[in-house]
Amino acid sequence: GEDVEQSLFLSVREGDSSVINCTYTDSSSTYLYWYKQEPGAGLQLLTYIFSNMDMKQDQRLTVLLNKKDKHLSLRIADTQTGDSAIYFCAENDNQGGKLIFGQGTELSVKP
């Protein structure tokens, strides 16, 4: 079945770049997503990429998609303490529009 995998933790220093990686299994996904969850809060859509794109840039965020390897990454430039959160990768299931989530990567930004 479909599966999305992420590493659980990442720690960086303020001002460095953060790279969060994700692998997925469903090659028919139309969109791939990055959601951010701050402590005690719901999920907020950070960015998404259409499956026919290789890269998408949005201010400090860069998403790279390697369809051959089914690998998705999120790069956050100039990481700030306010970026500390859990980041979820997700792929969509074209049946019913369901999202399949990874386990989430907890990003810790140290001053």
Place this chain on the structure above:
Amino acid sequence: NAGVTQTPKFRVLKTGQSMTLLCAQDMNHEYMYWYRQDPGMGLRLIHYSVGEGTTAKGEVPDGYNVSRLKKQNFLLGLESAAPSQTSVYFCASRQPHGTSSSYEQYFGPGTRLTVT
């Protein structure tokens, strides 16, 4: 627009008790979802609905029932709560593919449920 709202925000139940979680959306979305979030496991889909009067099972449906009597509401019921159902529950909604803004799934703020 309020977006997606969930009621209640917190609840403590004893084993065997029942309760209903309410999700409401004011965006006229066709699709609605219930997920549960547990530490280290991401979000897992419990049930979903692709339209008023329809429901379908997700990845972890056992112990839960749902109803979608009105397009804007999606109810999640626990008939006999168990400690394994202690979790944070999120509701979400979206438009079908091919409609405007259909790429985004909008989430509610969550309901934190503890079963003792």
